[in-house]
Amino acid sequence: MRALRGIRGSFDKYWYGWAMAAPVVIVMLVLVGYPFFWGVYLSTTNADESNIGRDIGVNHIAPTYKSVGLHNYWDILSGNDGHFYSTLSWTLIWTFVNVFFHIAIGLGLAILLNRKIRFRAGYRLMLILPWAIPGFVAAFAWRLLYNDNGVFNAVLKFFGMHGVQWLSQPTSAKIAVIAVNVWMGVPFMMVSFLGGLQTIPSELYEAAEMDGASPWQRFRMVTLPGLRPVMMTVTLLGVIWTFNKFDVIFLVTEGGPAGSTDILVTHAYQVAFQNIRQYAEAASYGVVILSMLIVFATVYRRSQAKLEVQA
Amino acid sequence: MSRRHHRNKRSPLASAAIHATLIAASFIAIFPIAWVALTSLKTGNGQWAHPGDFSHLNFGNYSKVLNDTDFLTWFGNSILVSVLTMALAVFIAATCGYAVSRMRFPGYRATMWLLLIVQMFPIAVLIVPLYNLMSKLHLVNSYAGLVLVYLTTAVPYCAWMLKGYFDTIPIEIDEAGKVDGLNPFGTFWRLVLPLARPGLAVVAFYSFLTAWAEVAFANTFMQGSDKYTLAVGLRTFVSQYKGEWGLMTASSVLIAIPAAVMFLLVQRNLVAGLTSGSAKG
Incomplete structure (x- = not known):
């Protein structure tokens, strides 16, 4: 009896909270949880377009794929599929180079904008514009610049050089997509750092100046430590976003030429939806990508927490 | 040594360097967008493929995008x-x-x-x-x-x-x-x-x-x-088989203007929420 009252008591007490949180939790469980476990299951089968089963008119064709255990993972991780390690190394380069330039350029511009200078609001507005443009519009804009008959080649020819087929050679295509993504990502970092810089008390700078610290020492001893919380957040977000940055690669090069600019997510997408749809292999790629991100986020958080304890 | 009186006092040379850097960065930020806007006004088949030619500027691409696509x-x-x-x-x-x-x-x-x-x-x-x-x-x-x-x-x-x-x-x-x-x-x-x-x-x-x-x-x-x-x-509009860059650029401008205006109105709050929200986690 008492136990029953206890249950009813907790229901009375908590049902508002449950009711208000329920819609989101249900949406997440149905649209993320279920597909996630379904994806993990698919990754252990040989499902593809031909055997997944479908409805044609009123006829239902039953699925005929079967379990293959960890074969797909073995195929990917042993390098047998011929794409994983080359794509992975390019994905890591892509992520590192992008995040490095985002942070370096964003921080540099934020420090310049944080000074008392004329036209500050005007500069800020112009520098933030790449963020205000929808990503797919920006991607097409850059494709126009890179076009064989585009403005970059016109400039090269004006100076008597040969035009470059920017998006048709692996190396220049890689540089091209990185340039697009750096261009798109800098404003977010700049604005985040600008917010962080404004929280550093100016007394700290004055005290450092009294102690005779050089500008470089002030930057290292006052600015960087003051930006630590922001730096940690934007690095984590930046790595996760860049690692999964689908639209720039997909819209600018479609992974080409010959898959050389494909990162893991776009490669998985091509596997899933181009030519014969290899659902199982794509799902395995998905699980591998997610595992890597979880490992990264955990290690990163741990190391940051350790630094905080030491500081 | 004398430079270190106060942070607001800066040599003219340093000021010029700061402005030069910011102008260069702003130019890079704006150029692709401005170029798309400019190209959208170049009407006529393949006119977009002549970057240096600004002789046929009008709104032809816009009316084509709105009426024929x-x-x-x-x-x-x-x-x-x-x-x-x-x-x-x-x-x-x-x-x-x-x-x-x-x-x-x-x-x-x-x-x-x-x-x-x-x-x-x-x-x-x-x-x-x-x-x-x-x-x-x-x-x-x-x-x-x-x-x-x-x-x-x-x-x-x-x-x-x-x-x-x-x-x-x-x-x-x-x-x-x-x-x-x-x-x-x-x-x-x-x-x-x-x-x-x-x-x-x-x-x-x-x-x-x-x-x-x-x-x-x-x-x-x-x-x-x-x-x-x-x-x-x-x-x-632009695939392996065709390059309708006139249509592409005109529609890009039509999409980007409302998005950019809305964005610039709310962006300050957006960043505050983004970083404070996840920093707490």
Whole structure:
């Protein structure tokens, strides 16, 4: 009896909270949880377009794929599929180079904008514009610049050089997509750092100046430590976003030429939806990508927490 | 040594260097956008392929985009999908954000954890199983299917951010509501929600933009030109077989102007929420 009252008591007490949180939790469980476990299951089968089963008119064709255990993972991780390690190394380069330039350029511009200078609001507005443009519009804009008959080649020819087929050679295509993504990502970092810089008390700078610290020492001893919380957040977000940055690669090069600019997510997408749809292999790629991100986020958080304890 | 009197005093040379750097950076930031706007005014077949020729400037591409292509259909589809996503996401994210901000209930920690982890999910893990799920439910090539998918990306961030916003509203407001005999729903709806308008505006904008600019799902799920959103439709202007850059640039300008204006209006709040929200986690 008492136990029953206890249950009813907790229901009375908590049902508002449950009711208000329920819609989101249900949406997440149905649209993320279920597909996630379904994806993990698919990754252990040989499902593809031909055997997944479908409805044609009123006829239902039953699925005929079967379990293959960890074969797909073995195929990917042993390098047998011929794409994983080359794509992975390019994905890591892509992520590192992008995040490095985002942070370096964003921080540099934020420090310049944080000074008392004329036209500050005007500069800020112009520098933030790449963020205000929808990503797919920006991607097409850059494709126009890179076009064989585009403005970059016109400039090269004006100076008597040969035009470059920017998006048709692996190396220049890689540089091209990185340039697009750096261009798109800098404003977010700049604005985040600008917010962080404004929280550093100016007394700290004055005290450092009294102690005779050089500008470089002030930057290292006052600015960087003051930006630590922001730096940690934007690095984590930046790595996760860049690692999964689908639209720039997909819209600018479609992974080409010959898959050389494909990162893991776009490669998985091509596997899933181009030519014969290899659902199982794509799902395995998905699980591998997610595992890597979880490992990264955990290690990163741990190391940051350790630094905080030491500081 | 004499330079170190005060930070506001700077040699003219240093000032010039700062302005030069900022002007160069601003030029790089603006150039691709300005170039698209300029190219959109170059009318005539292949005129875009002559970067140095500015002799045929008029609005011909714009009238062609509006009259002879499906641009307006795509625009309508994008608006429809984005507005539906926004309305649903803001509503359910607000109730959830309020619940985790004010109430401690069994499952509270699990809910917070769920919101955080889902934000990290890469689409590639989900796109295949979601596609299978949607085709089982006959929601492929439908607006409803796309809206449901966008909710998964928009809602966790919105709920997370709104929780942060509700945390800044004094708890005394809720207590006053309780004293006046309102139940928690009433307090939320009549007292807290009106105070949270700025926060709601930001998440509304964020969820709108998530749907507005999404490429991968729209590209997979929508299969006929009558159902395309802008991100998918625009791709048909420039493919392996044709390069209608006049149409492409004109429609880019038509899409970018409203988006940029809205963005510049709310961007300050957007960043504050983004970094403070996730820093707390």
